[in-house]
Amino acid sequence: MSKKGSIILGTPLVLLSFILYKTVGYHLVTIILMLATALLAGGPIIYRALVALRYRVIGIDLLVSIAVVGALAIGEFWEAAAVTYLFMLGDYLESRTLEKSRSSIKSLMALAPETARVREGANEIIVSPQELKRGMSVVIKPGERIAADGVVIEGSAYLDQSSLTGESEPVHKEVGDEVFSGTLITNGYLVIEALKVGEESTFAKIIHLVEEAQDAKAPTQKFIERFSKYYTPAIIAIALITYLITKDIRMALTLLVIGCPGALVISVPVSIVAAIGTSAKLGILLKGGEMVEKLGKVDVTAFDKTGTLTQGKPTVTTIKGYGMEMDELLRLSAIGETYSEHPLGQAIIDAAQERGLLSEQLPEDVDHIQGQGLTFSLEGERYLIGNRALLESHQIDLSVVMEDLARESHLRRSVVLVASAKEVLGLIAISDQVRAEAGEVITQLRSLGVKKSVMLTGDNRATAQAVAEYLNLDEFKAELMPGDKVDEVKQLQSEYGKVALIGDGINDAPSLATADVGIAIAGAGNDVAMESADVVLLGEKLSPLIDAIKLSRLAVANMQQNIFFALAVAAFLLVGVLMGGVTLSVGMLVHELSVLLVILNAVRLMRYAKGKKKTII
Amino acid sequence: MKKVTLQLETLSCPACAAKVQAVLKKSKGVKESEVLFNSSRVKVSYDAEVINLEEIKGKISKLGYSTLSAREE
Numbered sequence A: 001m002s003k004k005g006s007i008i009l010g011t012p013l014v015l016l017s018f019i020l021y022k023t024v025g026y027h028l029v030t031i032i033l034m035l036a037t038a039l040l041a042g043g044p045i046i047y048r049a050l051v052a053l054r055y056r057v058i059g060i061d062l063l064v065s066i067a068v069v070g071a072l073a074i075g076e077f078w079e080a081a082a083v084t085y086l087f088m089l090g091d092y093l094e095s096r097t098l099e100k101s102r103s104s105i106k107s108l109m110a111l112a113p114e115t116a117r118v119r120e121g122a123n124e125i126i127v128s129p130q131e132l133k134r135g136m137s138v139v140i141k142p143g144e145r146i147a148a149d150g151v152v153i154e155g156s157a158y159l160d161q162s163s164l165t166g167e168s169e170p171v172h173k174e175v176g177d178e179v180f181s182g183t184l185i186t187n188g189y190l191v192i193e194a195l196k197v198g199e200e201s202t203f204a205k206i207i208h209l210v211e212e213a214q215d216a217k218a219p220t221q222k223f224i225e226r227f228s229k230y231y232t233p234a235i236i237a238i239a240l241i242t243y244l245i246t247k248d249i250r251m252a253l254t255l256l257v258i259g260c261p262g263a264l265v266i267s268v269p270v271s272i273v274a275a276i277g278t279s280a281k282l283g284i285l286l287k288g289g290e291m292v293e294k295l296g297k298v299d300v301t302a303f304d305k306t307g308t309l310t311q312g313k314p315t316v317t318t319i320k321g322y323g324m325e326m327d328e329l330l331r332l333s334a335i336g337e338t339y340s341e342h343p344l345g346q347a348i349i350d351a352a353q354e355r356g357l358l359s360e361q362l363p364e365d366v367d368h369i370q371g372q373g374l375t376f377s378l379e380g381e382r383y384l385i386g387n388r389a390l391l392e393s394h395q396i397d398l399s400v401v402m403e404d405l406a407r408e409s410h411l412r413r414s415v416v417l418v419a420s421a422k423e424v425l426g427l428i429a430i431s432d433q434v435r436a437e438a439g440e441v442i443t444q445l446r447s448l449g450v451k452k453s454v455m456l457t458g459d460n461r462a463t464a465q466a467v468a469e470y471l472n473l474d475e476f477k478a479e480l481m482p483g484d485k486v487d488e489v490k491q492l493q494s495e496y497g498k499v500a501l502i503g504d505g506i507n508d509a510p511s512l513a514t515a516d517v518g519i520a521i522a523g524a525g526n527d528v529a530m531e532s533a534d535v536v537l538l539g540e541k542l543s544p545l546i547d548a549i550k551l552s553r554l555a556v557a558n559m560q561q562n563i564f565f566a567l568a569v570a571a572f573l574l575v576g577v578l579m580g581g582v583t584l585s586v587g588m589l590v591h592e593l594s595v596l597l598v599i600l601n602a603v604r605l606m607r608y609a610k611g612k613k614k615t616i617i
Numbered sequence B: 001m002k003k004v005t006l007q008l009e010t011l012s013c014p015a016c017a018a019k020v021q022a023v024l025k026k027s028k029g030v031k032e033s034e035v036l037f038n039s040s041r042v043k044v045s046y047d048a049e050v051i052n053l054e055e056i057k058g059k060i061s062k063l064g065y066s067t068l069s070a071r072e073e
Helices: A003-023 A028-054 A060-073 A077-101 A103-109 A202-214 A219-246 A249-258 A262-281 A289-296 A305-309 A326-336 A343-354 A388-393 A402-410 A438-447 A461-471 A482-496 A509-514 A527-532 A544-579 A584-616 B014-025 B053-062
Strands: A116-120 A123-127 A137-140 A149-160 A171-173 A184-196 A284-286 A300-304 A310-321 A364-369 A373-378 A381-386 A414-420 A424-434 A452-456 A475-477 A499-503 A517-521 A535-537 B002-008 B030-036 B041-046 B067-072
Touching: A003 A028, A003 A077, A028 A060, A028 A077, A028 B014, A028 B053, A060 A077, A060 A219, A060 A249, A060 B014, A077 A103, A077 A262, A077 A584, A103 A202, A103 A262, A103 A584, A137 A149, A202 A262, A202 A284, A202 A527, A219 A249, A219 A262, A219 A289, A219 A544, A219 B014, A249 A544, A249 A584, A262 A284, A262 A289, A262 A544, A262 A584, A262 B014, A284 A289, A284 A544, A289 A517, A289 A544, A300 A305, A300 A482, A305 A310, A305 A452, A305 A461, A305 A499, A310 A326, A310 A343, A326 A343, A326 A373, A326 A381, A326 A414, A326 A424, A343 A414, A343 A424, A381 A388, A388 A414, A402 A414, A402 A424, A424 A461, A438 A452, A438 A461, A438 A544, A452 A461, A452 A482, A461 A475, A482 A499, A482 A509, A499 A509, A509 A517, A509 A527, A517 A527, A517 A544, A535 A544, A544 A584, B002 B053, B014 B030, B014 B041, B014 B053, B041 B053, B053 B067
Parallel strands: A300 A452, A300 A499, A452 A475, A499 A517, A517 A535
Antiparallel strands: A116 A123, A116 A137, A137 A184, A149 A171, A149 A184, A284 A535, A310 A424, A364 A373, A373 A381, A381 A414, A414 A424, B002 B041, B002 B067, B030 B041
């Protein structure tokens, strides 16, 4: 019979037994009803206990079985019926509430698309995502989820990537952009070339990592499991000794029931699974219970600079023309940089594109001068784009730009000068801008009580100092080689305790591994970072770091509440039994309630994501 | 050697998971087994000449947990 069926049948039986027991007492009918309940609810328990015993496994089933058989033997029919019924009902309710604590992960999996539309010639055919192959053209319409990672080859659309990154603002995608499976098209349409399909896709990998994470045990959990291995046999021994000393069989049997370590053993895993599931909804991958515990107790946050505190992408911040219009200056520079692969050149092209100044004209006779810049011809004129040294080597008078040069270099920006063969035409300043949310994140870390926020970077001292001062960091270390970063992390660990290192997960792998918690930002699509970091912020933003730390702290507190509560209930019951007054059925009732309360307490953690979503919208 | 991942109905207590683990460990033909409590899954690698998938499922169901689906690797 199914568990649900047993409960539907068992409930009227146990209620009727109770009423008859209170009105007519142990009448023959009452006893038959109670025996029926005990058989219905207790039969499977005893059977399972015997099966387990054959493999010499002593579990909770065995404790309950001995208690029931004992109760029947001494004529306590009501106790036997009540204990088995409560145990069965408790088990059912617990598995239902447990499902709730795991529901975040289930709802994440439900976002996997079930079909994909493949373009074949002039036709579109519907296939299951498993049938997709690399190189296929996949068409996605509004309201549909993308079934593979790929690159846009046609159309443009706004995507809701919140299933992946937790960020709810729509993102615009057009030809050439990268898109991820599991994300939703809100309007527009896309045709993509599938690049990663099935298990290879980012979404499948995230699901897989979350699944692995929820069963990666926390140290506290391992401890409790070791403890409970000896706990159950010990309870049987204690019950036996109690009987031998006091000859009180009721007390001995009750000890067996209250000795079930149910609430204690479930206290940690249930909090962990709720925390991991909830964080996944916010675009944060916490790789297991150990990481939740460590992140919750972090003392120092160390940041990589480029791509973590800054956007990792140089952008134009100042354009100034000397006798030339700004737009014309930018247009001209972008033409000159057409073939350039220098990051500063790319920044200039991006700026021109943003302002709609990208022309189709091409530079002639381009000459790259290593470490200085380039010269080129356009419509018969010769132009120079580069640093001060380039212009000086062409004997161009710099007096007009000296003041601006000094100001920009004080602001730690890179300066590109533009000149004709005779004179300076303009100046373009470029810098890797600090992330908009970085300052707020540092402030919040401080208010959360993180002792220090430091920056570790391979970049030069002047640039590092500018960023550190701007963000009001406690400390910074510049011009570090990858090996130096590892030493710096070790130094921080010995001075302050637990260190979390936040980086892009690409070139800081050794220091991420050395830190107590290695956190990678912009993880979606970055397989190396997703695999190797302990915590992955899937989106492009730094702010989920705060959620990750807050949630981990809440989870650690939640676990501690659960452990404390479980132990307190056990102690309370023990005193109750020894003083008399706690019967078998009362003991079982309190025990099952305590397990349920522990699970419900963990489910409370899931409210964090709900509160978060509201504030975003 | 065969490898299989079984999805069980919700494991309601860690002790139940430990019980399944212990029984599998002591079963002939089962080389490695891992019970994942939170995801209610069992990963087993076994010698197909000694024990088959149905027998493994049978052992677990005797402990009170039915197998919802099985995926062979």
